[in-house]
Amino acid sequence: MNKSILRLMILLLLLPAMMSAQKQKTERAYAAWQAGSYYEAIDYFKDVYSKTRDKQLKAEMVFMVSEGYRLVNDPRNAELWYKRAVKSPFPKPEAQYWLAETTKKLGRYQQAIEEFRKYRQLVPGDPRTEQQIRACELAMEWQANPESYNVEELKEANSKDSDFSPAYGRDDYGLVWFTSSRDDAKGNKEHGATGQSFTDIFETRLDKKGKWSTPVPVDFVNTEFEDGSPSFSSDFTEVYFTRCEAGKRENKGCVIMYSTREGVNWSDPGKIELLVDSLVAAHPALSPDGQTLYFVSDMPGGVGGKDIYRTTRTSPGSPWSRPENLGTDINTRGNELFPFVRSDGTLYFASDGHIGMGGLDIFSATPQGGDSWLVQNMKAPVNSPADDFGIVFERDADKGIFSSARKGRGDDDLYTFEMPPLLFSVTGLVRDEKSGQPVQGAAVQLIASDGANMQTETGAAGDFKFSLRPEVDYIFLASKKGYLNGKEKETTRGQDKSREFMATIQLTPIDRPIELPNIFYDFGKWDLRPESMVSLDRLVETLNDNPNVTIELMSHTDSRDTEEFNLDLSQKRAQSVVDYLIGRGIVADRLTARGYGETSPKVVDEEIMKNAPFLRLGETLTEQFINGLASDEQKEIAHQVNRRTEFRVLRTDYEPAR
Template structure:
């Protein structure tokens, strides 16, 4: 019997030693995965080690529970993380950081009373700890904020969501009819599962809206943009020709650092991503890019040195020569916690997510609006249901309207993020303008200057389709001037009245080329005469306005006939018609020496430009409507060509009229260079005055 007892005891000791040895191996493997940020793989090893650790080894069980809790926390496995942190406390291996982490998770889980107790435990030890104070405030006020609610309407968008994580939506397209977002769904590139999440690495997907306003099934991007690594959280430049996104490569022996990469859109496809070097720091993460509405700043998230703690929001200037100096946004935006996922509403408001400010749970969305007097940000918490007890982040706006999409893991026990729609009903008035060439296409290289009697002084960029949209204020008068190199300016004025519902005001900015003849449409003469018909006044008044807006321009005003009739008669008739138009312009205040009337008769038949081929598809760009060309066509097409030849045009001769005095000196010489980076308001006003 004694021998049997000894044998049994020896076996038990051997079993304990074997288990202990196995647990140590699991811990070593787990530490390796943890060092490179692969929390899912690390959690598997730590869980095995914890299970092999005898209950009587309380210190080790508590320490291993702490490792496991950290991994579950980073994986958004809230319930498992809470249980693991409670084990750390049960085995008396807790620190103030343990209670702070548990408090944040309880807050995220909606257990506000328990969260408050844990935050108070932290403050009993670390008096004055700002994060704990803000956390305690969140726990004490979150339920009240939820009950108060807000005017936001939030809906889950099943059409975009999968059984995995879907987040960071971003609108694309002039009509906001395409939505890009990140997803770890099974259709993502690569065959391996992420060591961080246990799912596929994230890829960029997109969905398109049809003519009926219905969103389609998400699709993969068929280009070199997505890889076997993580891609996500994208944004676009104002001209929508370049995408900025986050990429996270993996290396079995190296920590995972997120980087920002760029992709260009050519031939309707996105190119392979290229790394963007923001600084020379290779040991910090750079993620969640956002481009400011004016296209001059790149905002991003980073843990680089010099921040307020955790992850901060930074920005760097975008210049023609590359990126400028890096700036930390500082307070009140950044805290000792994490500030992430910056994005902009077109009105300039910065939206971001934070777990460092008092909120309702995990990451809460905050609005940072620049104060008009000081320029400093003023923070606003938009309340429930835009924010919840979970993580809320990654917003995108449908133009100037306070509606769009965002991400949240609210109500998902596994911690997966999903895409939701949001809308806050409000009255918004906008001006939508279109800048294009007369007889031509849109001018995306144009600039629009906007001045209002409320102090508005803006320079607006034009999109790829030649359009721009700007929110305007009721009771304000605006002057808007469209300019583009190689074209004359065009000015529009508009008064915005108070309304009871949202309204869009549409303005047209047709710019006249200074290089090619410009047709003056809707000029009518009596048959076989040079007398102007009354209905010509509208078009001629527009020409008067154009010349007033461009006072340094002189033009040749030409009239043309078709090939029928004698050459001498056509020449005389067209000259008289040109002179009649010039007389009208002079009578309406345009200086005579700015106008040169010329009648060409049939000498200069019309040359077809590309835009005209859309109305006359049987014509080609570059066709010249000579007599021989026309006579080869069908009878009905011949008459159309004759109508095109019978036209009144102008071409710019000079752009320096009145700019020099009698001695040849500039009357208004350029002003001295102003301070670098100073907002040049006078320059904008000068454009309207000159």
């Protein structure tokens, strides 16, 4: 018999058995999947993928492997398999969506935006797309401008397995309980969804040297099943935690357990009857007053996957009320998990449904009255592209512990966070307004809205420095003989990040007249035009800052009219300025008005040359000089320079009448 025919006959005889074996493996894979054993199911799906020649089945297996890696929180492998899934002969649109989500979770936000745009072309009406693109844009902004929290890994407590969901067990915050799947866990069975041991509750203590002890199991709460997510009452006499009695291929749901303490002894844990069996009641969080218990559930009628609910009681030991969903301000079509309540009523929780940086992000929710909440992302560095969740605070302090998978291994670790105290300071420089040179030996006084008053002296570089306090307004007043006082203002109000302010105070020398810019009159008149008020109001401020100074207001005209007319006009103009200052509260005996007409032409300085480069430094703008200029335009500029209002200091020892 021909060998080829013999092989074909053998293959035909074996084919039904091979197909039956393949079908059994596929059924086994989906059975594990339905039981939530994603870690186990991945291997089954891979096995079917590697052995089948059916292209459609191959494509389905690629997609299921991708989904498995996503659900066991392995974004690197998930991304690899989703890329295969979208290129397969039978691609699913949701593979493109989850490829974009996984890329986002890996922190490659710009690339994720492009992947979401590809998904938008496949499914134009999905509202998630625009939200996720906006989330990527915000995540890049938050990474570029992080909040001021200091975040550090709590290395003493972490292991090679998952460590998460901490809770403080004493009012000195030197005892922490947390959830872990490490080797010391009592539940030694392998969790089908994670491939790790069932979790237990462990504790670690802070020693006198500030080091955390090696974690040990809290034996009285741990069982062979999943135990975790502890939450203490504010007086630390009650503890609530989650227990999930799950077998290898069955799921009995999760329940909330509790125990009470008398002295140093804890009671045997008991079950809180909130839901029927097979439903999830997990992640308990007791309010500071002990009257409200927040928890997570997947009960029917919710908003999304897992929602946050609350139940109330009238006193310790009394029955809990029927659970109430927190509503759509908190809960989304995604998952809301790991609630925690601070003493001011702010609720913290993790969510993958609100706009976030990737995976689970931590959010704060402030009650707004009724059932309304103001929900805000905690942003970087508390949040990251990976899962961030399970936060607790030290009562009123802005510090605590949270959980994160940011290392990229897929396992969770504990991290401390602390908002450092706001530190403010001002570094200043005092300069001569005319020369620009630093002024050494100037006295600088700090005047603060909280009553603080300090003084220092500038160094050789004209520099000074003060430490500042939060939420305070400051004035820095500089003075030195031969100068008018100068000042600058700063405020730390509304500043939410530490900052060093920079201030430059200009001191005006009084050894020469000081020109008032932008003082305008109509032609041949002495009434002040409205645009003059800005400059004169600054002069009012200068006189108030220099209460011992008297001045002469000096008005000058150009040479185009008779000397008598110009003297009379300039006197009236000077008097108009004086009258304005008196009207603004400056006493009359500090002010003298004098008109100079055309008798005191301007001498060209460097400032004038900036606007009139055809003039020479030191030249006096006499009528003869102006008439010799090359053009009418140059002559008009020179006449304009001569038309000016100035003041000069007459005395610096004025004492107001009492």
